[in-house]
Amino acid sequence: xxASTMEAALLLAGVLFMLGLISVLIRRNVIFMLISVExxxxxxxxxxxxxxxxxxxxxxxxxxxxxxxxxxxxxxxGLALILQIYHxxxxxxxxxxxxxxG
Amino acid sequence: xxxxxxxxxxxxFLGSLLLLLFGTRLSRTGVAILGVGSVGISALVxxxxxxxxxxxxxxxxxxxxxxxxxxxxxxPSIAFHLxxxxxxxxxxITFVGFLIHLxxxxxxxxxxxxxxFFACMNLFVGxxxxxxxxxxxxxxxxxxxxxGLCSYLLIGxxxxxxANGYAARKAFIITRVGDxxxxxxxxxxxxxFGTLNIQAILTQAPxxxxxxxxxxxxxxLLLLGGAVGKSGQLPLQTWLPDAMAGPTPVxxxxxxxxxxxxxxxxxxxxxxxxxxxxxxxxxxxxxxAVTLLLAGFSALTQYDLKRVLAYSTISQxxxxxxxxxxxxxxAGIFHFMIHAFFKALLFLCAGAIxxxxxxxxxxxQMGGLRKSMPVxxxxxxxGAASLAALPVITSxxxxxxxxxxxxxxxxQGSIWLYLAGLVGAFITSIYTFRMxxxxxxxxxxxxxxxxxxxxxxIPLVILAILSLVGGFIELPHNFAHIALFSGLMAPVLPGxxxxxxxxxxxxLFQVLAAVVSLGGVFVAYLFYQxxxxxLQNLERSSFAMKLHRFWFSGWGFDALYDNxxxxxxxxxxxxxxxxxxxxxxxxxxRMAEGxxxxxxxxxxxxxxxxVAGIVVGAIMILTISLLL
Numbered sequence: 001x002x003a004s005t006m007e008a009a010l011l012l013a014g015v016l017f018m019l020g021l022i023s024v025l026i027r028r029n030v031i032f033m034l035i036s037v038e039x040x041x042x043x044x045x046x047x048x049x050x051x052x053x054x055x056x057x058x059x060x061x062x063x064x065x066x067x068x069x070x071x072x073x074x075x076x077x078g079l080a081l082i083l084q085i086y087h088x089x090x091x092x093x094x095x096x097x098x099x100x101x102g
Numbered sequence: 103x104x105x106x107x108x109x110x111x112x113x114x115f116l117g118s119l120l121l122l123l124f125g126t127r128l129s130r131t132g133v134a135i136l137g138v139g140s141v142g143i144s145a146l147v148x149x150x151x152x153x154x155x156x157x158x159x160x161x162x163x164x165x166x167x168x169x170x171x172x173x174x175x176x177x178p179s180i181a182f183h184l185x186x187x188x189x190x191x192x193x194x195i196t197f198v199g200f201l202i203h204l205x206x207x208x209x210x211x212x213x214x215x216x217x218x219f220f221a222c223m224n225l226f227v228g229x230x231x232x233x234x235x236x237x238x239x240x241x242x243x244x245x246x247x248x249x250g251l252c253s254y255l256l257i258g259x260x261x262x263x264x265a266n267g268y269a270a271r272k273a274f275i276i277t278r279v280g281d282x283x284x285x286x287x288x289x290x291x292x293x294x295f296g297t298l299n300i301q302a303i304l305t306q307a308p309x310x311x312x313x314x315x316x317x318x319x320x321x322x323l324l325l326l327g328g329a330v331g332k333s334g335q336l337p338l339q340t341w342l343p344d345a346m347a348g349p350t351p352v353x354x355x356x357x358x359x360x361x362x363x364x365x366x367x368x369x370x371x372x373x374x375x376x377x378x379x380x381x382x383x384x385x386x387x388x389x390x391a392v393t394l395l396l397a398g399f400s401a402l403t404q405y406d407l408k409r410v411l412a413y414s415t416i417s418q419x420x421x422x423x424x425x426x427x428x429x430x431x432x433a434g435i436f437h438f439m440i441h442a443f444f445k446a447l448l449f450l451c452a453g454a455i456x457x458x459x460x461x462x463x464x465x466x467q468m469g470g471l472r473k474s475m476p477v478x479x480x481x482x483x484x485g486a487a488s489l490a491a492l493p494v495i496t497s498x499x500x501x502x503x504x505x506x507x508x509x510x511x512x513x514q515g516s517i518w519l520y521l522a523g524l525v526g527a528f529i530t531s532i533y534t535f536r537m538x539x540x541x542x543x544x545x546x547x548x549x550x551x552x553x554x555x556x557x558x559x560i561p562l563v564i565l566a567i568l569s570l571v572g573g574f575i576e577l578p579h580n581f582a583h584i585a586l587f588s589g590l591m592a593p594v595l596p597g598x599x600x601x602x603x604x605x606x607x608x609x610l611f612q613v614l615a616a617v618v619s620l621g622g623v624f625v626a627y628l629f630y631q632x633x634x635x636x637l638q639n640l641e642r643s644s645f646a647m648k649l650h651r652f653w654f655s656g657w658g659f660d661a662l663y664d665n666x667x668x669x670x671x672x673x674x675x676x677x678x679x680x681x682x683x684x685x686x687x688x689x690x691x692r693m694a695e696g697x698x699x700x701x702x703x704x705x706x707x708x709x710x711x712x713v714a715g716i717v718v719g720a721i722m723i724l725t726i727s728l729l730l
Contacts (some may be wrong), residue, residue, distance in 0.1 A: 003409055021717065024710070024713050025713060025714055025717070026710075027709075027710075033709070033710075094708070094709045094710065095708050095709075095710070096705030097707070097709070098706060098708050099707060100705070100707045101705055101706050101707035101708075
């Protein structure tokens with residue numbers, strides 16, 4: 001992989017990550033926040049793949065599989081939480097679930 | 103018999119312990135039997151031991167019960183040393199103490215805290231016995247502090263009145279000043295001799311110190327400090343009049359048998375040190391002489407019957423100090439014994455009067471009690487005669503005359519000390535008979551509630567007999583010459599020889615002392631009985647009134663100490679009420695609380711804020727790691 005392709009791929013990963021981050025910060029709907037987190041995870045995974053192919057090492061791909069597994073687990077827990085929030089509050093607004101303030 | 107020495111202090115301690123543990127569950131009779139019985143058996147053991155001592159005439163009895171502790175070669179033991187000096191003291195403590203206990207069963211019969219009273223009284227007697235029987239200074243100091251504690255407990259016995267609690271604290275704190283001086287003295291003694299055993303110190307001291315050695319003087323003065331505190335002498339005498347807040351049997355016990363005589367005992371016991379330190383010994387004599395005058399003048403002006411007696415005790419202890427100070431050791435101890443008899447008698451009589459008159463203590467409200475309380479009158483008269491040292495018939499005359507004689511004719515005597523003693527004797531007999539005339543003569547002013555019963559009168563009669571005949575065991579040289587008491591003391595305390603020039607005319611000074619004491623009685627009779635108008639004339643002059651107030655307040659010592667120590671202390675305490683040091687720690691706590699409020703605000707429960715926080719933190723960490 002040549003340098004320009006890698007830079008472009010890392011840039012894409014960075015842009016994706018920032019987009020995900022920004023949408024986590026500005027969205028109030030919990031489902032959208034979950035999706036944004038997935039985007040950030042994918043951006044991170046992309047960066048690992050790029051690094052793995054740059055140094056011709058399998059570690060990047062191994063790491064990506066880890067991230068994929070982790071994302072699956074996270075989504076299952078997250079969705080369960082979202083169901084509970086909706087069940088309790090009849091809304092998906094994350095700001096409404098602020099009962100745990102100090 | 104000498105195997106049972108340990109019983110003497112152990113019995114009162116045991117009695118006190120049992121009363122403390124089970125006293126509230128016992129009936130009043132049970133408490134009385136336990137409280138009086140323990141001291142009674144102890145008195146019995148003492149008398150048997152004393153008889154054996156008199157017949158065998160050993161130098162001393164010694165019994166070691168067990169070793170207290172053993173640290174780095176310092177091994178004080180719980181051991182008792184009985185020689186003539188301590189036997190006289192334990193006899194007075196147990197026997198007079200027993201009579202006071204017996205009397206107290208009637209005096210305190212109505213009190214709700216009957217068992218607490220006897221527990222404290224027993225502890226008092228036990229501590230005092232420990233003090234005089236100890237063979238080392240550490241054990242003596244244990245008894246010394248025990249006596250202080252018990253005086254605190256008993257003076258403040260009726261603790262519900264704040265004034266009583268104040269008097270108790272005053273006694274405790276003022277005597278503590280003396281105790282500190284004494285403790286420092288003991289440290290110096292231990293450093294010098296490596297032991298606190300009294301006999302060892304007394305034998306080693308002349309080898310280590312020459313006469314007038316600085317250290318000996320210092321130790322002498324420090325021991326005098328301790329003695330002054332406990333015995334209520336100048337300048338620490340102010341606690342004693344206020345100690346009258348306690349029940350009357352307590353006053354009798356403190357004044358006659360325990361506590362205030364501890365100082366006399368300490369000085370007599372450590373006489374070798376004072377022999378080596380003439381300056382300290384002179385200080386003892388001067389303290390005694392000045393105190394007896396100050397207290398005598400104060401006693402003249404008091405209206406409270408018990409306060410007159412309290413000042414009188416201070417003054418009589420002054421005589422004992424005077425005797426010890428001029429080296430008339432045995433005369434001082436003799437006066438201690440006789441004083442114990444008549445002062446206990448006077449206090450118990452006063453108690454009977456006070457009880458009969460619904461706790462009235464003001465002599466102006468009394469009067470005319472001669473007919474209604476004949477036994478109390480006659481016994482009080484005997485006690486008063488002994489205190490005023492009426493010549494020939496009373497034992498007080500023999501003991502006081504001996505002191506006066508040696509103050510003048512002894513090797514360390516001086517005309518000034520003698521004059522102080524003589525003036526003191528004159529005042530003593532004035533205030534004593536002022537008391538008699540105000541209380542028993544004239545018109546009756548208060549109705550009598552309870553005439554005293556048998557339990558009250560029996561101790562009075564016994565003490566009255568002792569006050570009359572107790573003096574006949576020691577008569578002056580030119581007067582039958584019986585010297586049983588000084589003979590008994592001779593192996594323990596050095597004798598004294600009178601100046602030969604004066605000795606030829608001893609009778610002259612005896613007549614002088616007799617005239618002085620009779621003159622005092624006459625003055626009291628003149629002012630309080632025959633022509634009270636004289637007194638009223640005196641009361642009109644403003645100078646006399648000012649003097650009266652000054653003496654009444656005990657020469658302003660209370661006010662002086664109040665201004666010198668109490669007020670500045672209270673001022674500083676008020677200044678520091680919010681505790682300056684503590685405010686630093688309070689500040690720390692306040693700061694932690696502030697941070698707590700601040701950080702708990704950040705926990706808003708809004709998920710997006712947390713994410714923003716994580717992002718900001720991550721950016722900061724990345725930036726810092728890139729820059730560094």
